[in-house]
Amino acid sequence: MDIVNKSQNKERSVVSRLWNNKDARSVIIQILTIALVFAVLSIILHNITVNLAAIGKDFSFDFLGHTAGYDITFSPFLDYTSSSTHFEAAIVGLLNTLLIAFCGIILATIIGFVFGIMRLSNNWLINKIAYCFVEFTRNVPVLLHILFIHGIVIQLPVPRQAVNFIDSFFLTNRGLFIPKPEWGPNSWIVGLCFIISIAIVFILRTWNKKQQEKTGVIYPIFWISICIMVLFTLGSFFLTGMPLTWSVPELRGFNFRGGVSVRPEFVALWLALSYYTASFIAEIVRSGILAVSRGQNEAAGALGLTKSRTLQLIVIPQAMRIIIPPLASQYLNLTKNSSLAIAIGYMDLVATIGGISLMQTGKEMETMIIVLLTYLVISLIISAFMNWYNRATALVER
Amino acid sequence: MNSRISAIIAGIGVASLLSFSVAAGTLDDVKKRGVVRCVVTTGLAGFAYPDKSGVWKGFDVDFCRATAAAVLGDANKIKAVTSTGKTRFTKLNAGEGDVLWRNTTITFSRDNGVPLRFHGVNYYDGQGFIVKKKLGVKSAKELNGASICIQTGTTTELNLADYFKTNGMKYEAVPIETNDEARQNYVAGRCDAYTTDASGLAATRSTLTDPKNHIILPEIISKEPLGPATRHGDDQWSDIVTWVLNATITAEELGVTSKNVDQMKSSKNLEILRLLGVNELSGRKKLGLSKDWAYNIIKSVGNYGEIFERNVGVNTPLALKRGLNQLWNKGGLQYSPPFR
Numbered sequence: 001m002d003i004v005n006k007s008q009n010k011e012r013s014v015v016s017r018l019w020n021n022k023d024a025r026s027v028i029i030q031i032l033t034i035a036l037v038f039a040v041l042s043i044i045l046h047n048i049t050v051n052l053a054a055i056g057k058d059f060s061f062d063f064l065g066h067t068a069g070y071d072i073t074f075s076p077f078l079d080y081t082s083s084s085t086h087f088e089a090a091i092v093g094l095l096n097t098l099l100i101a102f103c104g105i106i107l108a109t110i111i112g113f114v115f116g117i118m119r120l121s122n123n124w125l126i127n128k129i130a131y132c133f134v135e136f137t138r139n140v141p142v143l144l145h146i147l148f149i150h151g152i153v154i155q156l157p158v159p160r161q162a163v164n165f166i167d168s169f170f171l172t173n174r175g176l177f178i179p180k181p182e183w184g185p186n187s188w189i190v191g192l193c194f195i196i197s198i199a200i201v202f203i204l205r206t207w208n209k210k211q212q213e214k215t216g217v218i219y220p221i222f223w224i225s226i227c228i229m230v231l232f233t234l235g236s237f238f239l240t241g242m243p244l245t246w247s248v249p250e251l252r253g254f255n256f257r258g259g260v261s262v263r264p265e266f267v268a269l270w271l272a273l274s275y276y277t278a279s280f281i282a283e284i285v286r287s288g289i290l291a292v293s294r295g296q297n298e299a300a301g302a303l304g305l306t307k308s309r310t311l312q313l314i315v316i317p318q319a320m321r322i323i324i325p326p327l328a329s330q331y332l333n334l335t336k337n338s339s340l341a342i343a344i345g346y347m348d349l350v351a352t353i354g355g356i357s358l359m360q361t362g363k364e365m366e367t368m369i370i371v372l373l374t375y376l377v378i379s380l381i382i383s384a385f386m387n388w389y390n391r392a393t394a395l396v397e398r
Numbered sequence: 399m400n401s402r403i404s405a406i407i408a409g410i411g412v413a414s415l416l417s418f419s420v421a422a423g424t425l426d427d428v429k430k431r432g433v434v435r436c437v438v439t440t441g442l443a444g445f446a447y448p449d450k451s452g453v454w455k456g457f458d459v460d461f462c463r464a465t466a467a468a469v470l471g472d473a474n475k476i477k478a479v480t481s482t483g484k485t486r487f488t489k490l491n492a493g494e495g496d497v498l499w500r501n502t503t504i505t506f507s508r509d510n511g512v513p514l515r516f517h518g519v520n521y522y523d524g525q526g527f528i529v530k531k532k533l534g535v536k537s538a539k540e541l542n543g544a545s546i547c548i549q550t551g552t553t554t555e556l557n558l559a560d561y562f563k564t565n566g567m568k569y570e571a572v573p574i575e576t577n578d579e580a581r582q583n584y585v586a587g588r589c590d591a592y593t594t595d596a597s598g599l600a601a602t603r604s605t606l607t608d609p610k611n612h613i614i615l616p617e618i619i620s621k622e623p624l625g626p627a628t629r630h631g632d633d634q635w636s637d638i639v640t641w642v643l644n645a646t647i648t649a650e651e652l653g654v655t656s657k658n659v660d661q662m663k664s665s666k667n668l669e670i671l672r673l674l675g676v677n678e679l680s681g682r683k684k685l686g687l688s689k690d691w692a693y694n695i696i697k698s699v700g701n702y703g704e705i706f707e708r709n710v711g712v713n714t715p716l717a718l719k720r721g722l723n724q725l726w727n728k729g730g731l732q733y734s735p736p737f738r
Contacts, residue, residue: 072571362512
């Protein structure tokens, strides 16, 4: 028996023996895959080196330390001038990207939830308004929304014919100018009182929860909290002699000076990105709520819970588990879509380091690598946060 | 494990065989293709714009046509590759175009940092400002606090920052991608002034519905020598572009025009005869050009003065005077090395 088997094995070639062995085959396939991946990578790398050498370019990031030479008007967080470096320009761009992403995510979430719930309304008109909003918005490319809103915003009146509310708020095509609070010397007391009032409210709520568990009595805790906070803050404000003045915008020369200005480019990008993303979020919210079984609603009704309490305590917590994973993708989309900012001149990451710096230094490869990696990091952070939140709200199975 | 490593090495070997690069022989590519691809603007009246039937016209386009006439013997064999201020060098260096005729300022960093090869100046320009008359502004020095539209990715951005810093003034920069968008923002009053090269301002003003209500301020805040560019590392093609430009200037200096070029072939002036290929120019064959290359340029496109007057001169909507672009012996700066 033994001898026959051996001779048979010898007849089959080494390759086919390896191929017919399950473990060996898997190793072979893995080797081939790795070789393929490396081959593609090396084609790309080799191509880059050859072509950069052919046009006489080197690969280095030294330019980041050189003077940028251009101005970025919209830099709300950093003091940037034309003598700052390309690196600082990149940071300004990054902060502007983060600002638009942060503001956009908040507004998109609010609008999205409102329209998502409106979509479920029994009121025919409200339902259809939400339906039309969603369908008109999400079926048009986001770049057109941005250009559309920007087109409207720059047709607002020029500063000399500004829309004027009580001589303090001015709406122009250079932006919305609003008074800026300037806090006096004792204003920290007001801030402290505000924080104390929050602490008191927090203690009160904990106490109230215990009371409810013990006796079942629910106090109108929401209104009590509001009263405490308003009384504390306003009281301390008047007692310290109103340590607050307003810097009111004023037309001087070409533009308004003083106050806070919200630039039209920011507004256009913010609104367009927000309502565009909101149309997707609305559908996610609707599907999340519809996915909660009717039985849950009916059971809550049978227990005597009001409609709003049912939504608040039964439906939304269960819907959130379905809503959050696709919601995370929408947040990522919004952040990445913000790179369209250059179309209307909002100075984000792509417009600064990936735009003007690229142009002034001719470092296409390097600047694009920086931009790509930065977006990757931002997206991974958002992803990680949403995953954490998802786990935190997930159903604890027993 | 060993086989894994050898597979990787084999992969890299295959990869290096497969890789491709931007070919150095632009002239051969152009001849094989039968078309000169020029990187031009996305549209700037007088300089490069598609007319009603979609044919590209303008000052820069005429130089592109001159290049095609020299290389291929037919000025119509061109393809316009449009680009914004930001994408022009990338498009050229990536091989999407053969030559850049796109009112591009020659600077040290562009020549060496991007890098590019420049070939002389086909338009001497400088940066200026356009404002609405009703603002009552008479000088750029009165623009403190103004909002100013700029085309991003240009030298104007840097000049503007320098100028306002030097004069201790503040401004709000409104960066815009293309000339058309800049015009829209300026017209809507998003910015008080629009700044670009004076020639570009004249071009923009000519396309406004009410050109008379806008003025170009007297200050010219920079030197903007505009000229063609090619990729580094192709000396033959670079020399061709250099001498295409020189041929148009020399032709004007010698009084050779598209109308009299045939008579001029029997001229007594030896430089004219060399220019038009009646007498041989030593080194021409190395350039890979036919004997009548310059004749073809002048016959089909004209000399420098004709190109200027046809596209941007005083009888066009742009109404630009020759100024610095007059020939050197008539008070300007246009000067070509001799054809000898």
